[in-house]
Amino acid sequence: MADHARSDSPAVQAQLDRFAQLSPGRDILGLERIAALMEVLGNPHLSLPPVFHVAGTNGKGSTCAFLRAILEGVGLSVHVYSSPHLVRFNERFRVAGSLIEDEALATLLKEVLDAAEAADLGPSFFEATTAAAFLAFSRAPADAAIIEVGLGGRLDATNIIPAPLVCGIAQLGIDHEAFLLAEEAGTPEGPLERIAFEKAGIAKRGVPLVSQAYDKDMMHAIAEQARRVHADYLPRGEGWNAAVYEGKLHYRDGLSKMSLPLPALAGSWQAENAALAIAMLRHQSVFNLPESAYRAGMGWARWPARMQPLHAGPLVDLLPEGSSAWLDGCHNPAAAEPVAAHMAAHADNRPLHIVCGMLANKEMEGVLGQFVDQAPVLHCVPVPGHEHHTPAAIAAWARAQGLEAHTAPDVETAFRAITQPARVLVMGSLYLAGVVLRGNDQIPD
Numbered sequence: 001m002a003d004h005a006r007s008d009s010p011a012v013q014a015q016l017d018r019f020a021q022l023s024p025g026r027d028i029l030g031l032e033r034i035a036a037l038m039e040v041l042g043n044p045h046l047s048l049p050p051v052f053h054v055a056g057t058n059g060k061g062s063t064c065a066f067l068r069a070i071l072e073g074v075g076l077s078v079h080v081y082s083s084p085h086l087v088r089f090n091e092r093f094r095v096a097g098s099l100i101e102d103e104a105l106a107t108l109l110k111e112v113l114d115a116a117e118a119a120d121l122g123p124s125f126f127e128a129t130t131a132a133a134f135l136a137f138s139r140a141p142a143d144a145a146i147i148e149v150g151l152g153g154r155l156d157a158t159n160i161i162p163a164p165l166v167c168g169i170a171q172l173g174i175d176h177e178a179f180l181l182a183e184e185a186g187t188p189e190g191p192l193e194r195i196a197f198e199k200a201g202i203a204k205r206g207v208p209l210v211s212q213a214y215d216k217d218m219m220h221a222i223a224e225q226a227r228r229v230h231a232d233y234l235p236r237g238e239g240w241n242a243a244v245y246e247g248k249l250h251y252r253d254g255l256s257k258m259s260l261p262l263p264a265l266a267g268s269w270q271a272e273n274a275a276l277a278i279a280m281l282r283h284q285s286v287f288n289l290p291e292s293a294y295r296a297g298m299g300w301a302r303w304p305a306r307m308q309p310l311h312a313g314p315l316v317d318l319l320p321e322g323s324s325a326w327l328d329g330c331h332n333p334a335a336a337e338p339v340a341a342h343m344a345a346h347a348d349n350r351p352l353h354i355v356c357g358m359l360a361n362k363e364m365e366g367v368l369g370q371f372v373d374q375a376p377v378l379h380c381v382p383v384p385g386h387e388h389h390t391p392a393a394i395a396a397w398a399r400a401q402g403l404e405a406h407t408a409p410d411v412e413t414a415f416r417a418i419t420q421p422a423r424v425l426v427m428g429s430l431y432l433a434g435v436v437l438r439g440n441d442q443i444p445d
Contacts, residue, residue, distance in 0.1 A: 005089045005125075011106035012089065018113050019125050029155035034127045038160060040115045041131060044138035045160050048145045049079070050286050053161060055149040055199040056170025058335040059273045062265065062303045063170050064146045066277035070297030072097065074289060076143040081133040081158070083126070083150050086305055086329075086434035087443050093133050096142045099445065108132040126150050130157040144287070154201020166284040167202045167231070168276055169211040171269075172218060173334030193221045200225035203233075208283040210234045212276060234283055242275035244268070249298070251278050258291055261298045266307035266326075268345075269338040274298060304444045305329040305433035307342060310426075313440035315415055322421030323350070327437070329430035331358060333366035336427075340370035343425060350423050352376040355414045356394060358428040360387040364394060367428065369401075376425075378405040379414035383432050411436055 007013045038045050052067050054060045061082055071078050077096040085091035093100040100108075112131045116123050123131070130150070137145050147164075149156045172195055188194045196218035203209045203226045211222060213236040226233035234240060240253040249260045249271050258278075263270040278294055281287065310316050310325040319325060330336045343352060354376045358364050368378075378398045380391035391407035398405035408414040411426065418424065426436050437443060 005085070007089050007102070009102035009106065012102050012109065015106055015109035015113060016089065019128070028124065029152060031155060031157070031160055033121055033123050034130065034157040034160050036119065036121050037112070037116055037123050037127060037131050038134070040119045040121070041112065041135060044131075044134040046162070047138040048134065048161070049137070049142050050144050050284075051161055051164040052144065052146045052280060052284075053149070053158065053164040053167045053202050054146070054170065054280075055153040055156075055168070055202050057173040057195065057199075057332070058330075059170035059269070059276070060148055060168075062270060062273040062301070062306055063168060063277050063280075064148050065265075065301045065303040066263070066274045066297055067146050067280065068094075069301035070277065070281060070289065070293050071144055071287065073293040073296035073300060076287070077141070079133075079137040079140070079142045079145040080148075081130070081137070081146070082148040083129075084430055086430060087438045091444050092129060093136055095136050095140050100136060104136070105132070108135050111135065124157075127157045130160075149199075149202065152198040152201070154198050156202075159202055163204055164202075164207055165286055166208045166210060166280045167204065168280045169199050169202075169209070169222065170273060170276055171212060171334060172196055172199060172214055173332055188217075188221050190217060193217045196221040197225060203229050203231035205230045206232070208232045208234055208280075210240075210276065210279045210283055211236065212272065213237045234279070236275070236279070240279045240282065242271070242278070244271050249274060251275060251282075251294075253279070253282055255282070258294060260291075260294055263301060264299045265301055265303060266309070267338060267342050270306075274301070304437065304442075305430060307339065308442075310436070310440055310442065313442060315412060315436060315440040318412065318415040319418055319424060320421050323418070323424055325424040325426065327433055328425065328427045329433040330427055331362045331367065331429055333363060333370065336367040336370040339425075339427065340374070343371070343423070344374055346423075347374070348423070350421050353379060353418050353422045353424045355379045355381060355408075355411055355424065355426045356428040357381045357383040357391075357432040358389045358394070359383060359431070360389055362389075362429075364389050364397060368394070368398065372401050372403065375403065377422075378403055379417060380405060380407050381411055381414055381432070382409070383429050384410075384435060386429075386431055388429075411439065 080094035
């Protein structure tokens with residue numbers, strides 16, 4: 001199954017099963033098929049409410065969560081398209097504030113797949129999913145739509161949107177190398193510059209392109225993309241900025257300043273994502289939001305599997321009394337670095353135990369290497385249903401770094417092996433995070 005999507009709804013699952021016959025074996029980036037699919041569906045992407053389009057390697061999902069929280073804080077209704085899902089396929093589609101219901105989702109998927117089959121288009125899994133989202137959003141009234149880029153930006157299916165309200169680029173790092181670093185004439189040679197070039201491909205004529213600050217070569221690559229299409233490039237540090245001090249997030253731009261509460265989402269880096277969301281909202285011209293909306297958004301934003309506390313449930317109850325457990329889907333070094341810093345900053349007299357599973361195409365050493373100085377005990381597990389680094393290979397690497405490491409067939413067994421009060425971090429894969437949330441009865445809503 002493409003992207004290993006499963007549904008408890010027989011009607012939805014019947015449509016998901018069709019992807020195996022309809023989709024290519026792997027996604028081939030490009031806008032030709034999605035454009036053709038939009039055409040046969042009546043071009044629903046041209047009937048969306050004002051769109052906030054967000055790209056990035058890490059943090060784009062959290063940025064979307066802050067955008068949604070701030071907009072909904074003043075009573076606006078918001079569509080959200082995001083990926084991947086953690087537990088239920090429905091998580092990808094939030095229609096006017098609520099996750100799509102199974103019956104509506106099954107109907108939309110059937111409509112998209114029937115149209116694609118009739119036109120002999122053979123869309124990828126993500127293209128068909130994107131088409132279903134745009135159909136849903138075009139048919140339900142809402143004030144705004146928040147669209148998260150799936151992979152890259154320039155050739156991502158979501159980039160079929162011709163005129164978003166504002167575009168944003170979150171933290172950048174190297175990921176999805178097979179797609180984003182493939183040789184192509186006319187693209188930058190340096191890997192980070194190429195990543196920046198690909199993400200900045202969402203820039204559109206006359207549309208503000210708001211970004212974080214990066215090194216000068218990456219900034220140049222983004223600026224060049226913006227210049228080619230005559231987008232208004234607004235990087236952090238040029239026209240807007242933000243900083244955390246005295247227990248608040250301080251934001252300023254050319255018009256005003258705001259001192260806001262720190263985000264309720266755990267992790268110091270969430271202030272960076274919140275700042276990008278604020279800057280995107282401040283540099284668009286449709287919604288005039290009061291400062292109270294930004295304040296509310298800092299506390300209301302939620303985004304599962306990003307330093308998410310795991311509460312009492314079937315899994316957590318297996319840990320010794322006095323333990324605490326956290327869940328983060330970090331799967332690349334740029335994402336693991338702030339998570340490691342957070343765990344170090346909140347260390348106490350309890351040992352750190354890391355339950356880790358990682359997909360085979362992820363950089364195991366670069367991710368786990370961020371935690372070595374904290375001398376964690378590793379519990380290495382598989383990622384069910386996906387090609388992954390074997391628990392034995394992860395454990396062998398960890399032992400070579402001088403760490404204590406164990407293997408386990410699943411998270412439940414790993415939790416049972418922790419016999420003293422501990423700080424427990426489950427990490428390494430969003431797919432593993434989905435298994436944990438389901439197993440602990442914390443289904444995203």
